[in-house]
Amino acid sequence: MAEELPHRHATLDEVAALAGVSRSVASRVINNAPHVSRAKRESVEKAIRKLGYVPNPKARALATRQAGAAALVISRDDPEVLTDPFFGQLIAGVAGALEEADLHMMLCVAATPRGRERVEQLVRSRAVDGVMLTASHEDDPLARIAKESPLPVVFGGRPVDFEPRWYVDIDNVGGARDATEHLLARGRTRVVTICGPQDTEVARSRHRGYREAMTLAGLTPRPPEVGDFSEAAGAAAMTRLLEAHPDLDGVFAANDNMAAGALRALRGAGRSVPEDVSVVGFDDLAVAQLTDPALTTIHQPIRDLGREMARMLVGVVAGRTAGPLILPTHLVKRSST
Amino acid sequence: MAEELPHRHATLDEVAALAGVSRSVASRVINNAPHVSRAKRESVEKAIRKLGYVPNPKARALATRQAGAAALVISRDDPEVLTDPFFGQLIAGVAGALEEADLHMMLCVAATPRGRERVEQLVRSRAVDGVMLTASHEDDPLARIAKESPLPVVFGGRPVDFEPRWYVDIDNVGGARDATEHLLARGRTRVVTICGPQDTEVARSRHRGYREAMTLAGLTPRPPEVGDFSEAAGAAAMTRLLEAHPDLDGVFAANDNMAAGALRALRGAGRSVPEDVSVVGFDDLAVAQLTDPALTTIHQPIRDLGREMARMLVGVVAGRTAGPLILPTHLVKRSST
DNA sequence: GGTCACAATGGAAGGGCTTCCAGATCCGTT
DNA sequence: AACGGATCTGGAAGCCCTTCCATTGTGACC
Numbered sequence: 001m002a003e004e005l006p007h008r009h010a011t012l013d014e015v016a017a018l019a020g021v022s023r024s025v026a027s028r029v030i031n032n033a034p035h036v037s038r039a040k041r042e043s044v045e046k047a048i049r050k051l052g053y054v055p056n057p058k059a060r061a062l063a064t065r066q067a068g069a070a071a072l073v074i075s076r077d078d079p080e081v082l083t084d085p086f087f088g089q090l091i092a093g094v095a096g097a098l099e100e101a102d103l104h105m106m107l108c109v110a111a112t113p114r115g116r117e118r119v120e121q122l123v124r125s126r127a128v129d130g131v132m133l134t135a136s137h138e139d140d141p142l143a144r145i146a147k148e149s150p151l152p153v154v155f156g157g158r159p160v161d162f163e164p165r166w167y168v169d170i171d172n173v174g175g176a177r178d179a180t181e182h183l184l185a186r187g188r189t190r191v192v193t194i195c196g197p198q199d200t201e202v203a204r205s206r207h208r209g210y211r212e213a214m215t216l217a218g219l220t221p222r223p224p225e226v227g228d229f230s231e232a233a234g235a236a237a238m239t240r241l242l243e244a245h246p247d248l249d250g251v252f253a254a255n256d257n258m259a260a261g262a263l264r265a266l267r268g269a270g271r272s273v274p275e276d277v278s279v280v281g282f283d284d285l286a287v288a289q290l291t292d293p294a295l296t297t298i299h300q301p302i303r304d305l306g307r308e309m310a311r312m313l314v315g316v317v318a319g320r321t322a323g324p325l326i327l328p329t330h331l332v333k334r335s336s337t
Numbered sequence: 338m339a340e341e342l343p344h345r346h347a348t349l350d351e352v353a354a355l356a357g358v359s360r361s362v363a364s365r366v367i368n369n370a371p372h373v374s375r376a377k378r379e380s381v382e383k384a385i386r387k388l389g390y391v392p393n394p395k396a397r398a399l400a401t402r403q404a405g406a407a408a409l410v411i412s413r414d415d416p417e418v419l420t421d422p423f424f425g426q427l428i429a430g431v432a433g434a435l436e437e438a439d440l441h442m443m444l445c446v447a448a449t450p451r452g453r454e455r456v457e458q459l460v461r462s463r464a465v466d467g468v469m470l471t472a473s474h475e476d477d478p479l480a481r482i483a484k485e486s487p488l489p490v491v492f493g494g495r496p497v498d499f500e501p502r503w504y505v506d507i508d509n510v511g512g513a514r515d516a517t518e519h520l521l522a523r524g525r526t527r528v529v530t531i532c533g534p535q536d537t538e539v540a541r542s543r544h545r546g547y548r549e550a551m552t553l554a555g556l557t558p559r560p561p562e563v564g565d566f567s568e569a570a571g572a573a574a575m576t577r578l579l580e581a582h583p584d585l586d587g588v589f590a591a592n593d594n595m596a597a598g599a600l601r602a603l604r605g606a607g608r609s610v611p612e613d614v615s616v617v618g619f620d621d622l623a624v625a626q627l628t629d630p631a632l633t634t635i636h637q638p639i640r641d642l643g644r645e646m647a648r649m650l651v652g653v654v655a656g657r658t659a660g661p662l663i664l665p666t667h668l669v670k671r672s673s674t
Numbered sequence: 675g676g677t678c679a680c681a682a683t684g685g686a687a688g689g690g691c692t693t694c695c696a697g698a699t700c701c702g703t704t
Numbered sequence: 705a706a707c708g709g710a711t712c713t714g715g716a717a718g719c720c721c722t723t724c725c726a727t728t729g730t731g732a733c734c
Contacts, residue, residue: 009463009720011719011720011721012720012721012722013720013721016684021683021684022683022684022685023684023685023720023721023722024683024684024685024722024723025682025683025684027721027722027723028682028683028722030721031722033723034681034682035681035682035683036681036682036683037681037682037683040682040683054458054461054462055462055720055721056399056462056463056719056720056721057462057464058395058398058399058404058464058719058720058721059399059689059719059720059721059722060720060721060722061395061398061689061721062393062395062396062399062689062690062691062719062720062721062722063688063689063720063721063722063723064689064721064722064723065689067395069443072444079429079432079433080429082425082426082428082429082432083422083425083426083429084425085420085422085425087425088419088420088421088422088424088425089419089420091419091428091444091446092416092417092419092420092446095416095419095444095446095448095452096416096446099446099449099451099452099455102455104443104445104455104459104464105443105444105445106406106441106442106443106444107409107428107432107442107443107444108441108442109428109429109432109433109436111432112436114436115432115436118436118439118441121391122441124391125391125392125393125394126346126393127394127395127441286623290627346690348689348690348691349690349691349692350690350691353714358713358714359713359714359715360690360691360692360714360715361692361693361713361714361715362712362713362714364691364692364693365692365693367691368692370693371711371712372711372712372713373712373713374711374712374713377712377713392690392691393689393690393691395689395690395691396689396690396691396692396719397690397691397692398691398719399689399690399691399692399719399720399721400690400691400692400693400718400719401691401692401693401719402719675734676733676734677732677733677734678731678732678733678734679730679731679732679733680729680730680731680732681728681729681730681731682727682728682729682730683726683727683728683729684725684726684727684728685724685725685726685727686723686724686725686726687722687723687724687725688721688722688723688724689720689721689722690719691718691719692717692718692719693716693717693718693719694715694716694717694718695714695715695716695717696713696714696715697712697713697714697715698711698712698713698714699710699711699712699713700709700710700711700712701708701709701710701711702707702708702709702710703706703707703708703709704705704706704707704708
């Protein structure tokens, strides 16, 4: 019974006709709905096979008002973001969870004005059942649209300027606290930090974690130096810190790139790591394994982040309630501490 | 005239009613079609604004038989593939080109049987206007389905077992030839190669490029050693090559990972690079800049690959004809030659 | 044997849009 | 003033499915 793929699609009507039933019955068979006798069910199934019938998802979407798809929106001006392996892992997580729910994934890169407009259109036209919004920055117009839309929107990472109804985030505060406490546990007491840009929630949270750990240990947090998350900025910040605190013996950098820069600057200043100074990063990017010495850092479960975002969205779409979800991080001990 | 986003969507009928025209006219205005008087056009536009009307893409798709979307299918058993920065760049290229054509991107990861089934469903149900198929391996069932489908399918990379109607590929032969000729140009004459698995077109082509360059220079290509594209395999292959050809002075490895392994094996054998032996890789992955010495390699324009795949698909969907496209590579000179 | 509850069935009404087509309008020509 | 032609216009027929509802059929139970 090897069927050709017919160029013209069979319709449900044709299936029903061939099976000698009404379209309603055929539809019920397709959707595995009750109220179909065993005999008719089989006869419809046979007709489906014979005609190579595949339901038309557009017609179905129109009738059910469900798109059968969710959008993953990457909202960032820089089209290069995707090069970051972060997104590969995030996408992998999202893909897996959407597959479980049998939803398709629409991937939207909102890097240009045109791209952002398209996303807005997508949301307003309800071409998808829900949206996962990530990499959103402060004053992101998409965040506003998403916030106002009746469509379920799950945020990846808590936005800096409001608390969305649904979001999944990494435990930045806890991770930073762990990192700092790790430094303290190794006997470091003059611990400083290199922060990220203060208009990002990530940077703020990680800074908060540092302060909490210091205060908890009865130490006074030292004023941070700020960088833009780049290696160069990390090196520059480290240099400034060495001037301000020549006695420092521990550094918590808000991400691995800056930590790598800090290592470079420390070496340049003649301090040896981890003998004189211990350094901890955050993110556990590939670079963390390639620095010399290899970087102790906070690993974040990016793939889980994607998975949980998708699961949360699926839940909300299905009418289940859900609250924010914060995923735990863990420290990866390498040679820089 | 700040409109609320109404929870219930306005329909074209309502727009038409408000504007005092028929639905046909309203539709023509939406689609920028001719045969609408200036007055009615404006009145419809006003109604659209007033109602905050956004066309329902599902209804439109049903009526036009166009999905307004293309699928990028990543067909690989390993769900980890996405972690490879390769895909980030590919996706970025595809996203940009689809945006130009105002098509949405459906991203399908066909890593599990379930995933593959979903892709098949997608293709057969014509839920998208076309497909870009990448990372497809030999005997990939999806490749077969794609081949038989009436839907336009653009392959990323030429499959090993047949020549698809539409595909975009990197010039693997030319790149490998350039790599080998670069070695020869630097005075190396006893040049060997480390191949990839011979069931991939990439590996075959790169091996062919090596042989062509050797033959063209009047030299006899030496029998290759084969690895699975991993660093460890590269090191092992290099060790075997050193035994078989103790006099070798140049190595072309079919990818950077294996080249990195080769460098390690060479150092282990006491040969210095590039003094005793020159090494060239292929891919220009991040690792190429991190090896010691930094690796001379063939850069491939992955983002362009994505862009051109999408453009080709858009063209085919629009009814334009197109043939295969081979993108040029270029050699990046570093310290290993 | 008569009721009742419930399963099975098919007709019909949508869901919201595009597009064909026939008829109405308008213009410039002769 | 009549006419050919192009330009508008709206009615209606799709596109293909889901789902409500009224109708019919079935078995259980008293």
